[in-house]
Amino acid sequence: MGSDAKARAARVASRCGNQDANLFLRLLAASTASSVQAQRLLKSTGELTITEWRILWDTVEAGPLSVQDIALIQRSDHSLISRALPGMRSKGYITTKRSAEDKRNSLVHVTAKGRRAYERAAPVMKARRRALAKAFTADEMETFLGLITRFETHLAETSSDLETSRSHAVSV
Amino acid sequence: MGSDAKARAARVASRCGNQDANLFLRLLAASTASSVQAQRLLKSTGELTITEWRILWDTVEAGPLSVQDIALIQRSDHSLISRALPGMRSKGYITTKRSAEDKRNSLVHVTAKGRRAYERAAPVMKARRRALAKAFTADEMETFLGLITRFETHLAETSSDLETSRSHAVSV
DNA sequence: ACGAATTACGTGACAAGTCATATAATTTTT
DNA sequence: AAAAATTATATGACTTGTCACGTAATTCGT
Numbered sequence: 001m002g003s004d005a006k007a008r009a010a011r012v013a014s015r016c017g018n019q020d021a022n023l024f025l026r027l028l029a030a031s032t033a034s035s036v037q038a039q040r041l042l043k044s045t046g047e048l049t050i051t052e053w054r055i056l057w058d059t060v061e062a063g064p065l066s067v068q069d070i071a072l073i074q075r076s077d078h079s080l081i082s083r084a085l086p087g088m089r090s091k092g093y094i095t096t097k098r099s100a101e102d103k104r105n106s107l108v109h110v111t112a113k114g115r116r117a118y119e120r121a122a123p124v125m126k127a128r129r130r131a132l133a134k135a136f137t138a139d140e141m142e143t144f145l146g147l148i149t150r151f152e153t154h155l156a157e158t159s160s161d162l163e164t165s166r167s168h169a170v171s172v
Numbered sequence: 173m174g175s176d177a178k179a180r181a182a183r184v185a186s187r188c189g190n191q192d193a194n195l196f197l198r199l200l201a202a203s204t205a206s207s208v209q210a211q212r213l214l215k216s217t218g219e220l221t222i223t224e225w226r227i228l229w230d231t232v233e234a235g236p237l238s239v240q241d242i243a244l245i246q247r248s249d250h251s252l253i254s255r256a257l258p259g260m261r262s263k264g265y266i267t268t269k270r271s272a273e274d275k276r277n278s279l280v281h282v283t284a285k286g287r288r289a290y291e292r293a294a295p296v297m298k299a300r301r302r303a304l305a306k307a308f309t310a311d312e313m314e315t316f317l318g319l320i321t322r323f324e325t326h327l328a329e330t331s332s333d334l335e336t337s338r339s340h341a342v343s344v
Numbered sequence: 345a346c347g348a349a350t351t352a353c354g355t356g357a358c359a360a361g362t363c364a365t366a367t368a369a370t371t372t373t374t
Numbered sequence: 375a376a377a378a379a380t381t382a383t384a385t386g387a388c389t390t391g392t393c394a395c396g397t398a399a400t401t402c403g404t
Binding site for chain 1: 389390391392393398399400
Binding site: 002004005008011012014015016018019020021022023024025026027028029030031032033034035037038040041044058061062063064065066069072073074075076099100101102105124127128129131132135136140141143144145147148150151152154155156158159161162163 | 174176177180183184186187188190191192193194195196197198199200201202203204205206207209210212213216230233234235236237238241244245246247248271272273274277296299300301303304307308312313315316317319320322323324326327328330331333334335
């Protein structure tokens with residue numbers, strides 16, 4: 001390794017050390033790794049995407065649900081759910097029916113085929129959750145979730161401040 | 173609200189309560205919210221995407237860096253970095269030069285223009301980090317980061333087990 | 345009871361991230 | 375020194391997620 005490369009490696013190591021403490025980056029990396037694992041597991045047991053799996057899971061456990069319901073439970077955008085439905089319908093996993101009570105709602109029902117697809121994936125996904133529960137004590141998990149909640153609250157509270165702070169910083 | 177809708181609302185509430193304790197989902201939601209905030213802030217101060225911002229930040233602090241270096245620091249895939257470079261080059265933020273020592277390495281250098289773009293965004297991004305540092309004590313942050321590290325380690329350790337556990341569960 | 349605001353859903357446009365694969369340069373093995 | 379393995383980069387194909395906007399249905403205010 002040349003001396004330039006050696007110096008660069010030192011800079012990289014130092015920078016890595018810094019960024020290891022960057023919560024924003026660390027959260028992103030952890031959540032990405034988690035999604036990648038889930039995707040891999042789903043691929044190994046069937047043909048479900050993560051989005052499809054989550055929709056099946058929720059509707060099996062608590063269905064029928066509207067698009068908005070599912071998005072709320074998953075803390076995601078309704079469009080993500082909405083977009084997954086036509087594919088799931090054409091695969092025969094679900095049916096959707098406008099609610100008689102409120103015709104804006106499109107209620108998602110699982111079919112027998114959808115339930116079978118869910119049941120193929122469920123054991124591994126359950127094992128995954130069980131393994132996680134074993135890796136952390138109940139106290140630790142509570143602490144972890146509490147910190148995440150505080151982080152989210154913090155984001156919500158500071159977002160508007162930060163967006164206007166720029167002009168303040170300039171004018172003050 | 174009709175009785176069907178009321179029953180559905182109850183199921184949703186119960187399901188939400190369950191999923192609030194789902195670390196996988198919670199991490200994803202938190203990291204997504206964080207990225208959304210960063211994207212918004214960057215948009216308000218300039219025209220940088222998150223990826224461009226991170227690349228500028230790293231190269232300003234520790235450049236010149238290779239594609240691989242940057243990916244390592246950001247715990248991301250090298251292709252994400254690689255793909256962002258042509259645009260940044262054409263905007264005049266960076267130049268890339270094959271390393272003389274190892275011609276595989278493409279070294280990213282920040283230009284004066286790139287540095288100015290960085291400096292426009294930097295104050296808000298710094299304020300963001302400062303606000304976060306105020307929201308958590310040093311101890312809490314250490315705990316948080318430690319839990320994330322353990323989560324990542326856990327994922328790495330269990331991934332292969334889980335992928336094969338399926339066949340075991342069937343055969344045993 | 346009518347007009348205004350809200351809510352639900354769908355869809356286009358985009359950013360961010362992955363993996364697989366190809367190619368070139370380097371290092372390791374024999 | 376040639377062959378084999380590894381490493382760095384680039385790129386195509388894909389999933390996941392956002393936001394903005396349009397339209398239809400509902401609710402709210404007067």
